[in-house]
Amino acid sequence: MSVSSTVGNVTAARLRRSVGVAPLRRAACVVVRAEKKEYYDYKDMPPLPLTVERIHIPKLGYTVVSKQNEPMRLASLAIFYDIYKDEQYKSRLTRKSAMTALCMYDRDDVAEAQNSPGDYPNIDLLYRVYNEGLDLEFKVEEFMPQ
Known part of the structure; x- marks a missing residue:
């Protein structure tokens, strides 16, 4: 009834x-902040996961971040892990999750990435996913601290 x-x-x-x-x-x-293209404040940055060994996209053979380059890509580590753990995105990079991730990066870094392609490969990847409408699964390899 x-x-x-x-x-x-x-x-x-x-x-x-x-x-x-x-x-x-x-x-x-659920309203996604990124749909309005609002940038997150630094205080809204997701916490840094300590157990991640590597985040990669098998279909592209692309490593987003690994323990070898972690000090250079702490923002990517936190942002991609947050997208990975968010139920609404189901561990996938889509237009919606890419826009959300882009809004989590520092606004100046995103602007600089647009002006200097190649300097920020993870931001470039997110723009590619958004602009081409890609739907990519990504994997997070974790280890258990001893």
């Missing part, structure tokens, strides 16, 4: 209240 249907002169919502059943609720619509 839908909420708008009636039973005699009694609506379904009234019927639910009278028999003690909780009213139906709509699921909240």
